[in-house]
Amino acid sequence: MTANELFENIKRKKSFLCVGLDTDLKKIPPVLLKEEDPVFAFNKVIIDATAGFCVAYKPNSAFYECLGVKGWIAFEKTVRYIRENYPDQFIIADAKRGDIGNTSEMYARTFFDTLKLDAVTVTPYMGEDSVKPFLIYPGSWVILLALTSNKGSQDFQLTEDKNGERLFEKVIKTSQKWADKDRLMYVVGATQGKMFQDIRKAAPDHFLLVPGVGAQGGSLQDVVEYGINDRCGLLVNSSRAIIYADNSENFAESARMEARKVQKEMEDLLRKHGLLS
Amino acid sequence: MTANELFENIKRKKSFLCVGLDTDLKKIPPVLLKEEDPVFAFNKVIIDATAGFCVAYKPNSAFYECLGVKGWIAFEKTVRYIRENYPDQFIIADAKRGDIGNTSEMYARTFFDTLKLDAVTVTPYMGEDSVKPFLIYPGSWVILLALTSNKGSQDFQLTEDKNGERLFEKVIKTSQKWADKDRLMYVVGATQGKMFQDIRKAAPDHFLLVPGVGAQGGSLQDVVEYGINDRCGLLVNSSRAIIYADNSENFAESARMEARKVQKEMEDLLRKHGLLS
Numbered sequence: 001m002t003a004n005e006l007f008e009n010i011k012r013k014k015s016f017l018c019v020g021l022d023t024d025l026k027k028i029p030p031v032l033l034k035e036e037d038p039v040f041a042f043n044k045v046i047i048d049a050t051a052g053f054c055v056a057y058k059p060n061s062a063f064y065e066c067l068g069v070k071g072w073i074a075f076e077k078t079v080r081y082i083r084e085n086y087p088d089q090f091i092i093a094d095a096k097r098g099d100i101g102n103t104s105e106m107y108a109r110t111f112f113d114t115l116k117l118d119a120v121t122v123t124p125y126m127g128e129d130s131v132k133p134f135l136i137y138p139g140s141w142v143i144l145l146a147l148t149s150n151k152g153s154q155d156f157q158l159t160e161d162k163n164g165e166r167l168f169e170k171v172i173k174t175s176q177k178w179a180d181k182d183r184l185m186y187v188v189g190a191t192q193g194k195m196f197q198d199i200r201k202a203a204p205d206h207f208l209l210v211p212g213v214g215a216q217g218g219s220l221q222d223v224v225e226y227g228i229n230d231r232c233g234l235l236v237n238s239s240r241a242i243i244y245a246d247n248s249e250n251f252a253e254s255a256r257m258e259a260r261k262v263q264k265e266m267e268d269l270l271r272k273h274g275l276l277s
Numbered sequence: 278m279t280a281n282e283l284f285e286n287i288k289r290k291k292s293f294l295c296v297g298l299d300t301d302l303k304k305i306p307p308v309l310l311k312e313e314d315p316v317f318a319f320n321k322v323i324i325d326a327t328a329g330f331c332v333a334y335k336p337n338s339a340f341y342e343c344l345g346v347k348g349w350i351a352f353e354k355t356v357r358y359i360r361e362n363y364p365d366q367f368i369i370a371d372a373k374r375g376d377i378g379n380t381s382e383m384y385a386r387t388f389f390d391t392l393k394l395d396a397v398t399v400t401p402y403m404g405e406d407s408v409k410p411f412l413i414y415p416g417s418w419v420i421l422l423a424l425t426s427n428k429g430s431q432d433f434q435l436t437e438d439k440n441g442e443r444l445f446e447k448v449i450k451t452s453q454k455w456a457d458k459d460r461l462m463y464v465v466g467a468t469q470g471k472m473f474q475d476i477r478k479a480a481p482d483h484f485l486l487v488p489g490v491g492a493q494g495g496s497l498q499d500v501v502e503y504g505i506n507d508r509c510g511l512l513v514n515s516s517r518a519i520i521y522a523d524n525s526e527n528f529a530e531s532a533r534m535e536a537r538k539v540q541k542e543m544e545d546l547l548r549k550h551g552l553l554s
Contacts (some may be wrong), residue, residue: 037337066383094376114343123403127430145403156448161436162438167433
């Protein structure tokens with residue numbers, strides 16, 4: 001999917017919501033635990049309930065890996081279910097990978113060849129040759145960590161070099177030499193507020209994947225105020241606030257209502273910024 | 278396993294070799310492809326052939342994940358095989374993980390609860406709260422990326438801050454507040470040569486996991502010259518040079534000879550530095 005196609009989906013669905021599938025056996029409705037594959041059973045219902053209100057899904061690989069082989073089966077089934085039933089969705093593996101070239105090639109094979117995903121999150125610490133192998137598959141996207149939503153983002157990402165350039169800015173500037181804006185996004189936490197202005201100076205045209213709205217406390221209003229561009233340029237993720245809105249047997253309807261509420265808020269913001277006709 | 282126990286194993290086996298299990302279906306002897314689980318079949322033979330000459334194994338998760346569910350089965354079987362048959366081996370998941378707290382907790386569960394590994398490699402970009410969850414399991418180790426062996430290590434890891442401190446040095450200094458040297462190692466590439474002197478200034482007592490000897494061109498002599506300490510403090514990894522020494526039906530014997538050769542070289546170096554009585 002190109003950036004333009006993604007923007008077309010955003011306009012058509014009046015939403016730039018990404019639903020994070022951080023599916024945790026300890027948090028899903030207990031009624032599902034008797035299913036053969038409770039994780040997939042939960043995801044399937046959540047996807048059917050929310051697909052009308054979002055443009056992307058982001059399964060977080062950690063939540064699947066921790067279940068071992070069963071988790072990987074659930075991950076594969078989830079991706080396949082989205083692909084087959086909602087082909088307009090952009091699917092992101094939130095995996096935060098990155099390693100020496102021959103190993104990154106293996107990860108790229110996992111996510112783009114074996115699993116047919118659209119994008120994978122990648123950590124920049126090991127530099128160019130750890131990132132580029134993710135771009136060898138036609139149309140594949142890298143979503144590079146820039147300024148994350150957690151407290152630890154302050155430990156290294158804000159370190160200034162001799163010229164006053166902070167590490168996350170250096171990551172954004174340097175990585176633009178590796179791929180164009182149809183293949184590269186950045187992760188910027190919603191908790192970073194006005195820092196979005198600095199991000200937009202370094203990357204005016206790129207899409208940003210924005211976690212941290214909802215459970216982590218970031219404000220959608222602020223993100224849009226400081227981060228939106230003329231192609232929207234934002235995919236705002238919400239995981240826990242939507243998928244765990246309710247753990248009774250009504251969980252699907254509650255997730256639907258929550259996703260719809262966020263979509264409505266996004267529709268208003270897109271309209272306010274002149275991106276809907 | 279504590280750092281002292283690891284050092285005892287190093288003295289007893291006269292080796293600080295870690296064998297990297299980067300098992301690739303395209304590189305293993307074709308005769309194995311008819312096995313039901315060729316990856317595990319290969320690993321089992323390699324482990325039996327080399328266990329006498331090494332103190333650690335490092336399966337690289339990327340090489341298993343890229344095979345999907347089958348790969349994870351092979352990964353689990355490999356770890357279990359080492360645990361049951363060679364309980365003195367230190368087992369490292371080379372996974373380079375790291376994410377916000379609740380996600381890192383999930384990864385930690387994968388590697389230390391589900392898989393019963395000793396250590397996992399972690400990337401420092403997201404800071405303290407992305408690293409600490411890996412330490413909640415008793416005896417678990419974090420091996421933090423500091424100065425890696427690849428070309429891209431120059432993109433960000435060497436960036437100097439206003440005080441002239443390079444990012445890898447800041448990572449080493451800052452992270453020592455998060456865990457003591459019985460739970461924390463650093464990845465330092467063998468290709469970094471004399472930089473080991475700078476690493477030892479920042480972390481005189483820690484164990485270092487050193488990839489990049491062999492296929493990547495690093496020198497064991499240099500690593501030891503500049504990196505050894507009074508508890509050895511080094512785990513030197515070799516993957517391709519040992520496990521793919523030969524892809525004929527004689528591969529086990531070739532791997533054994535190659536591991537033995539490295540062990541002999543290590544024995545001489547340990548003796549030269551007064552660590553063997």
